[in-house]
Amino acid sequence: MRFEGKTVVVTGAGGFIGSTLVEHLVAEGADVRALVRYTSRSERGCLDDLPESVLGDVTVTFGDVRDIQAISELTTGAHFIFHLAALIGIPYSYEHPQEVIDTNVMGTANVLLAAKEGTNLERLVLTSTSEVYGSALRVPIDEDHPLQAQSPYSATKIAADALGVSFSRAFELPITIVRPFNTYGPRQSARAVIPTIITQALTGGVCRLGTLDTFRDFTFVDDTAEGFVALAASAGTIGEVVNLGSGKSVSVRDVVAKVEHIVGHPIEIVVEDKRIRPEKSEVSRLLSDPSKALKLADWQARVSLEEGLQRTATWIQAHLDEYRPSEYGI
Numbered sequence: 003m004r005f006e007g008k009t010v011v012v013t014g015a016g017g018f019i020g021s022t023l024v025e026h027l028v029a030e031g032a033d034v035r036a037l038v039r040y041t042s043r044s045e046r047g048c049l050d051d052l053p054e055s056v057l058g059d060v061t062v063t064f065g066d067v068r069d070i071q072a073i074s075e076l077t078t079g080a081h082f083i084f085h086l087a088a089l090i091g092i093p094y095s096y097e098h099p100q101e102v103i104d105t106n107v108m109g110t111a112n113v114l115l116a117a118k119e120g121t122n123l124e125r126l127v128l129t130s131t132s133e134v135y136g137s138a139l140r141v142p143i144d145e146d147h148p149l150q151a152q153s154p155y156s157a158t159k160i161a162a163d164a165l166g167v168s169f170s171r172a173f174e175l176p177i178t179i180v181r182p183f184n185t186y187g188p189r190q191s192a193r194a195v196i197p198t199i200i201t202q203a204l205t206g207g208v209c210r211l212g213t214l215d216t217f218r219d220f221t222f223v224d225d226t227a228e229g230f231v232a233l234a235a236s237a238g239t240i241g242e243v244v245n246l247g248s249g250k251s252v253s254v255r256d257v258v259a260k261v262e263h264i265v266g267h268p269i270e271i272v273v274e275d276k277r278i279r280p281e282k283s284e285v286s287r288l289l290s291d292p293s294k295a296l297k298l299a300d301w302q303a304r305v306s307l308e309e310g311l312q313r314t315a316t317w318i319q320a321h322l323d324e325y326r327p328s329e330y331g332i
Contacts, residue, residue: 004235006031009122011077013037013067013113014086014129015060016047018189019182022227023084025052028059030231037076037087040064048189051321067109070116077116082234083126085113088159091193092133092279093332095155106158107165114169125176125234128166131159132183132219132247132288141251142291145181145243153283163243170241178239180230183247183290187223187310188317193331196220199258200315201327203265210330212277214255217287219247222305222313229301236299247290248303260308264315277330 010027014020015036027034038046046062065072067087077083088106089095095102110128117126135143136150151157163179170177186196195211195218202209229246233239255271262269278284295301305313318325 004030005082005231007033008081009033009035009079010082010084011035011037011080012084012086014088015062016049017086018048018187018191019185019223019226020086021048021052021189022187022223023086023230024049024060025056026227026231028056034060035076035080036060036062037067038062038064039066039087051189067112068104070112073112074116074119077113077120079122080120081122081124083113083117083123084230084234085110085127086129088129090131090155091332092153092155095153095158097332099154102154103158106155107161110162110165114165114175117175118169118173123176125178125240127230127234128162128177128179130163130179130181130243131156132181132245132290133285134160134163134181135288137284137286138289141287141289142249143245143289144291145245145294152285153279176240178233179243180233181243181245182226182229183219183221183245183288185221185223185226187314190223190314191331192325192327195254196257196311196314197318197325199261200318201322201325203261203269204315204319204322205327207267208270208272209258210272210274210277211254212274212279213284214271214273215253216284217251217253217289219249219251219288219290220257220307220310221246221248221303222310225303225305229295232299232301233295238298242294242298244295244298245290245292246295246301247292248307249290249292250307251287251289252307257311260311261315264312274330
């Protein structure tokens with residue numbers, strides 16, 4: 003296997019995508035170093051939901067990507083680095099843009115600077131986002147679609163991507179930039195729309211949401227994690243930006259209808275102003291062109307939205323005590 007016996011660093015490992023990626027890498031035989039942002043309770047985030055048989059093969063380090071010394075120590079001798087650490091809440095970026103800039107831009111710069119000094123590095127995978135495209139000017143969205151900063155969050159990711167491209171070209175670092183489209187699945191927080199819908203549907207008949215007629219390309223988390231692994235293992239993706247999406251788009255309103263079918267009862271939708279983005283910041287439509295990932299890494303999404311929603315709802319039902327459906331999380 004491509005990663006067997008390799009030292010692999012995952013930043014942002016406590017997130018739901020990061021923890022899923024850690025699980026996949028351990029299955030590939032990797033020696034995983036997982037960076038989790040420090041809290042006074044030494045919480046490991048979503049890593050705590052992994053089986054102990056998986057966590058037993060993971061070295062968990064507490065720290066912050068804004069600390070260059072910590073990142074340098076973490077990445078010493080690494081063969082692969084998957085950089086997922088970021089502040090990803092778009093509403094949060096309206097409230098605290100400075101913190102988001104520091105984490106997403108300077109944190110990425112620290113990872114790049116540390117990688118530049120590495121001697122064993124085979125690949126650095128930087129995590130971008132479909133939000134960098136803004137509202138689609140054309141669909142499906144390929145990697146050459148113009149970048150449009152419609153929120154402070156998306157602006158920081160555009161800046162981080164530009165840093166990655168520059169280090170790839172200037173220093174010949176083996177960098178791949180991955181642009182996941184709206185990933186969802188087990189362990190995701192209610193900051194995201196699908197867990198927001200499911201948690202409210204499971205605990206009552208009223209679902210409080212923002213804009214209903216935005217369209218998103220929802221991709222199941224296991225497909226996204228497999229995409230990270232496939233892109234990192236492919237020689238053809240060095241120096242490339244690659245989308246990871248399903249190639250299908252659905253409205254938030256239609257997701258509610260699908261969740262109604264899963265929970266078995268009607269859902270009353272209430273639109274709340276506080277959940278609606280500023281008009282010029284809302285991204286109305288995202289639909290990926292995933293053909294580059296198929297061509298370069300033989301990757302394509304396999305889990306249908308219906309199956310993914312059912313698997314997500316089953317997980318959330320078993321972990322409802324970890325959610326606060328009555329609150330609006332940013």
